[in-house]
Amino acid sequence: MRTMRHGAVRLAERRRPAVPPDSVALLAALPVPVILLDAANRIRFINHAAEQFLGSSAAAATQFGLADFLAADNPLFLLVDQVRQHDARVADHDMALEGPRLKRMNIAVQGAPLAEEPGAVLLVLHDATAARALDRQLTVRGAARSVAGMAAILAHEVKNPLSGIRGAAQLLEASVAEADRELTVLIRDEADRIRDLVDRMEAFGEKPVQYGPVNIHRVLEHVRRLAQTGFAASIRFTELYDPSLPPVYGNRDQLVQVVLNLVKNAAEALSDGAVESPEITLLTAYRHGMRLAVPGSSRRMELPLVVTVRDNGPGIPEDIRPNLFDPFVTSRAAGSGLGLALVAKIISDHGGLIEVDSRPGRTEFRLHMPIFPEDPA
Numbered sequence: 001m002r003t004m005r006h007g008a009v010r011l012a013e014r015r016r017p018a019v020p021p022d023s024v025a026l027l028a029a030l031p032v033p034v035i036l037l038d039a040a041n042r043i044r045f046i047n048h049a050a051e052q053f054l055g056s057s058a059a060a061a062t063q064f065g066l067a068d069f070l071a072a073d074n075p076l077f078l079l080v081d082q083v084r085q086h087d088a089r090v091a092d093h094d095m096a097l098e099g100p101r102l103k104r105m106n107i108a109v110q111g112a113p114l115a116e117e118p119g120a121v122l123l124v125l126h127d128a129t130a131a132r133a134l135d136r137q138l139t140v141r142g143a144a145r146s147v148a149g150m151a152a153i154l155a156h157e158v159k160n161p162l163s164g165i166r167g168a169a170q171l172l173e174a175s176v177a178e179a180d181r182e183l184t185v186l187i188r189d190e191a192d193r194i195r196d197l198v199d200r201m202e203a204f205g206e207k208p209v210q211y212g213p214v215n216i217h218r219v220l221e222h223v224r225r226l227a228q229t230g231f232a233a234s235i236r237f238t239e240l241y242d243p244s245l246p247p248v249y250g251n252r253d254q255l256v257q258v259v260l261n262l263v264k265n266a267a268e269a270l271s272d273g274a275v276e277s278p279e280i281t282l283l284t285a286y287r288h289g290m291r292l293a294v295p296g297s298s299r300r301m302e303l304p305l306v307v308t309v310r311d312n313g314p315g316i317p318e319d320i321r322p323n324l325f326d327p328f329v330t331s332r333a334a335g336s337g338l339g340l341a342l343v344a345k346i347i348s349d350h351g352g353l354i355e356v357d358s359r360p361g362r363t364e365f366r367l368h369m370p371i372f373p374e375d376p377a
């Protein structure tokens with residue numbers, strides 16, 4: 001640490017502006033906190049938003065180092081070191097910042113190296129977007145739990161009498177007059193519909209699942225085939241896969257469920273014929289730098305595997321976006337609103353993360369997943 005401080009003095013003496021002046025003006029105006037550290041973690045520059053964030057003027061802050069704001073064991077130091085080590089961008093989506101001058105808060109951080117200044121790290125902090133999205137995921141987890149409890153009760157209390165009703169209707173079907181048969185068929189069909197709903201809710205149950213290496217391309221292929229021979233027969237599929245991708249750490253059947261739900265939603269968004277050439281794109285990529293806190297520990301897990309389901313449909317209706325992943329949120333008359341809640345639960349059980357981007361003409365669900373043999377526990 002001490003030797004590094006020496007380096008800092010050298011850097012300061014050089015007085016080379018880290019960014020051209022017009023960029024400084026840009027950075028200053030950015031509504032998100034931006035902090036530039038030199039190679040010794042001294043603060044070289046902060047913008048207005050960072051002044052507010054740190055509760056310190058730029059003039060004062062540049063007298064300090066990061067260590068004056070944060071406890072020495074704060075994971076932000078690790079992130080900064082990683083940026084330097086890999087000379088690459090690193091992001092963290094749920095970092096607790098706490099220190100002598102800061103009250104505890106959870107933020108998302110992105111760190112990036114500066115090409116023209118070795119050791120310098122640019123930090124961009126967000127407390128809203130991704131961090132809140134994560135909160136949402138955790139809430140979804142809670143909601144899914146209560147749904148799980150409900151599902152267990154439903155399974156017990158509804159399914160048995162239901163099969164009685166269905167059986168009785170079937171018996172009647174054989175003996176009633178032709179004109180009344182329509183009614184017994186109706187009873188049977190509706191009983192089936194309730195059973196399907198209960199089955200779907202049962203999927204939220206906490207049944208133990210086996211995790212292992214899963215070839216995500218096989219999962220995607222399987223779903224694409226299901227889709228193209230069934231509900232998405234008239235939609236063009238494009239696959240952009242990174243063939244060198246390592247296996248994801250997870251459960252194959254659950255991952256099929258996840259991708260199937262996303263592809264189904266995409267197909268449904270494209271089904272009204274409004275889009276001229278409806279298309280679903282499946283992409284995989286390996287990308288460093290997405291990390292997530294392991295709940296209850298200071299460990300961070302890498303989520304380098306990115307699976308994207310994209311469609312060129314109308315986009316997610318504005319009014320349901322804030323609660324998109326909550327159970328029973330749907331814009332479709334026949335929808336259950338359980339698809340994305342289930343997706344969120346499974347991905348969160350896998351230790352992964354979902355991101356959504358949606359605008360008319362392009363909706364994208366991105367799954368960030370751990371690779372095998374990472375241990376998600």
Ligand SMILES: Nc1ncnc2c1ncn2[C@@H]1O[C@H](COP(=O)(O)OP(=O)(O)O)[C@@H](O)[C@H]1O
Nearest residue numbers: 265266269315316330331332335336337339340
């Ligand atoms: N790719 C998409 N394009 C547009 N809207 C979508 C997309 N995926 C999901 N949605 C919206 O999210 C809602 C919830 O989806 P989901 O949880 O799967 O429930 P359901 O499909 O039963 O409605 C859908 O009703 C739809 O409005």
Ligand SMILES: [Mg+2]
Nearest residue numbers: 261265339340
């Ligand atoms: Mg759905």
